[in-house]
Amino acid sequence: MENEVFKYYTEGEWKVSSSGNSVQVINPSTRKTQYKVQACSKEEVNKVIESARMAHKAWAKTPLWKRAELLHKAAVILKNHKKPIADCLVKEIAKPTKDALTEVLRSADLVSYCAEEGVRLLGKGDFLVSDSFPGNDRTKYCFTSKIPLGVVLAIPPFNYPVNLAVSKIAPALIAGNSLVLKPPTQGAVAALHMVHCFHLAGFPKGLISCVTGKGSEIGDFLTTHPGINCISFTGGDTGIAISKKAGMIPLQMELGGKDACIILEDADLDLAASSIVKGGFSYSGQRCTAVKLVLVIESVADALVKKVNEKLQKLTVGPPEDDCDITPVVTESSSNFIEALVMDARQKGATFCQEYRRDGNLIWPLLLDNVRSDMRIAWEEPFGPVLPVIRIKSIEEGIRHCNASNFGLQGCVFTKDINRAILISDAMEIGTVQINSAPARGPDHFPFQGLKDSGIGSQGITNSINMMTKVKSTVINLPTPSFSMG
Numbered sequence: 001m002e003n004e005v006f007k008y009y010t011e012g013e014w015k016v017s018s019s020g021n022s023v024q025v026i027n028p029s030t031r032k033t034q035y036k037v038q039a040c041s042k043e044e045v046n047k048v049i050e051s052a053r054m055a056h057k058a059w060a061k062t063p064l065w066k067r068a069e070l071l072h073k074a075a076v077i078l079k080n081h082k083k084p085i086a087d088c089l090v091k092e093i094a095k096p097t098k099d100a101l102t103e104v105l106r107s108a109d110l111v112s113y114c115a116e117e118g119v120r121l122l123g124k125g126d127f128l129v130s131d132s133f134p135g136n137d138r139t140k141y142c143f144t145s146k147i148p149l150g151v152v153l154a155i156p157p158f159n160y161p162v163n164l165a166v167s168k169i170a171p172a173l174i175a176g177n178s179l180v181l182k183p184p185t186q187g188a189v190a191a192l193h194m195v196h197c198f199h200l201a202g203f204p205k206g207l208i209s210c211v212t213g214k215g216s217e218i219g220d221f222l223t224t225h226p227g228i229n230c231i232s233f234t235g236g237d238t239g240i241a242i243s244k245k246a247g248m249i250p251l252q253m254e255l256g257g258k259d260a261c262i263i264l265e266d267a268d269l270d271l272a273a274s275s276i277v278k279g280g281f282s283y284s285g286q287r288c289t290a291v292k293l294v295l296v297i298e299s300v301a302d303a304l305v306k307k308v309n310e311k312l313q314k315l316t317v318g319p320p321e322d323d324c325d326i327t328p329v330v331t332e333s334s335s336n337f338i339e340a341l342v343m344d345a346r347q348k349g350a351t352f353c354q355e356y357r358r359d360g361n362l363i364w365p366l367l368l369d370n371v372r373s374d375m376r377i378a379w380e381e382p383f384g385p386v387l388p389v390i391r392i393k394s395i396e397e398g399i400r401h402c403n404a405s406n407f408g409l410q411g412c413v414f415t416k417d418i419n420r421a422i423l424i425s426d427a428m429e430i431g432t433v434q435i436n437s438a439p440a441r442g443p444d445h446f447p448f449q450g451l452k453d454s455g456i457g458s459q460g461i462t463n464s465i466n467m468m469t470k471v472k473s474t475v476i477n478l479p480t481p482s483f484s485m486g
């Protein structure tokens with residue numbers, strides 16, 4: 001096992017890269033090599049994209065119900081393989097066992113839902129007649145349908161290597177596209193195992209491929225490849241660089257966030273505190289939708305901070321295998337980055353509600369109170385179990401801080417006054433506002449989008465299917481106007 005290098009997937013087969021090189025997947029808990037995957041070469045990427053192009057042609061002619069049938073089959077197989085895939089997630093990205101199993105099951109449900117939604121959505125189009133536009137007779141009948149784009153490139157991030165892969169794969173396939181997956185290095189083996197489930201379902205050769213290798217080495221080659229017709233990416237700033245380099249193809253980008261949680265004086269503080277702890281510290285804060293900043297009205301700040309601290313004390317800290325709440329963050333560089341934000345806040349006078357504690361990649365949950373705008377943590381996302389609290393004098397101050405961020409993913413507001421909640425929601429420059437609950441992407445059919453540096457386009461099952469298609473019109477031109485009543 002130790003020396004095994006997991007093969008990449010192309011043409012319906014598992015292959016060893018001719019590069020002779022491999023990439024290590026480091027276990028975040030042990031900080032030792034857990035797995036190795038192939039470092040695919042540019043020549044192999046070329047071949048994969050060419051076979052994806054060929055496979056797309058046949059797949060686009062496959063009846064929609066048959067595409068859906070295969071996706072349903074893959075969903076069942078995925079559920080049956082939940083345990084080994086979850087085991088990989090535990091070892092590769094230190095996701096707690098329970099959450100890892102949930103990720104796989106959620107992914108299988110996403111695939112089934114996508115098959116059903118695709119059958120309905122793609123099975124109908126529009127019909128327009130020309131005389132509704134000034135100056136036209138009823139001589140043109142226009143009907144539209146949704147056609148596939150071709151080859152979709154999917155690049156998910158480490159924190160949901162399975163779910164954020166299938167959330168791109170399933171809509172691409174139901175819409176008649178072929179799919180090339182470049183999984184994150186941390187999480188690559190879980191992704192390969194997930195691809196194996198699609199292989200077992202019996203999709204045509206070449207329709208799905210999975211090329212492994214460091215994003216920094218093959219990423220640019222993939223994203224600027226002329227054979228790619230669409231990119232669906234989830235991750236960090238890399239997405240901004242990709243969107244500057246990619247050609248004239250549709251892009252779906254889900255990037256970082258600095259999701260703020262605004263607490264008004266009339267909020268249910270118990271609900272707010274439990275949402276802050278769940279939202280801020282699940283999977284050790286490594287979610288784009290994690291609560292990354294608390295903006296609390298001064299009059300209730302002491303009470304809220306006390307409640308949050310009481311809940312933080314109860315979180316378990318340790319290995320993912322033991323299903324601890326807080327597990328090691330994904331890499332050493334990530335831990336160092338988080339630590340730098342914490343040290344900056346210490347130097348600038350933030351109040352540490354807990355002692356800062358780190359052992360390797362394991363960082364204990366930390367609430368930083370009295371954070372000010374000159375601290376890095378007020379603006380940057382730690383992607384770790386550290387949460388800043390800024391005490392605000394007015395709602396306007398909170399909204400101003402939220403809108404001054406370069407991010408605009410999600411946010412939330414806690415108040416019993418729905419009218420004020422709506423006004424605040426409208427004023428926040430973000431893709432989604434949650435009222436009286438923490439930010440979240442799911443359920444997976446909800447639209448999910450970021451403004452500003454948080455993204456391009458919108459995800460969610462329906463939006464992804466639409467994004468991975470193009471509208472095609474056919475116009476019937478009649479020699480004379482035709483009316484239904486003779």
Ligand SMILES: NC(=O)C1=CN([C@@H]2O[C@H](COP(=O)(O)OP(=O)(O)OC[C@H]3O[C@@H](n4cnc5c(N)ncnc54)[C@H](OP(=O)(O)O)[C@@H]3O)[C@@H](O)[C@H]2O)C=CC1
Nearest residue numbers: 157158184185214215216219220235236238254255256288
């Ligand atoms: N909005 C959202 O939905 C989400 C946003 N994020 C954001 O992502 C960040 C953390 O995730 P992380 O995985 O580290 O993000 P990265 O942007 O570093 O990586 C995301 C993916 O891009 C790949 N990649 C790296 N370099 C390139 C390149 N030049 N061209 C193409 N692909 C490349 C990575 O591969 P490799 O692993 O081999 O480097 C990985 O598969 C956080 O900032 C977080 O906010 C994370 C999850 C969801």
Ligand SMILES: O=C(O)[C@H](O)COP(=O)(O)O
Nearest residue numbers: 286287288289440441442
């Ligand atoms: O990448 C992320 O962090 C996810 O898109 C967030 O998903 P969740 O809100 O369902 O955890």
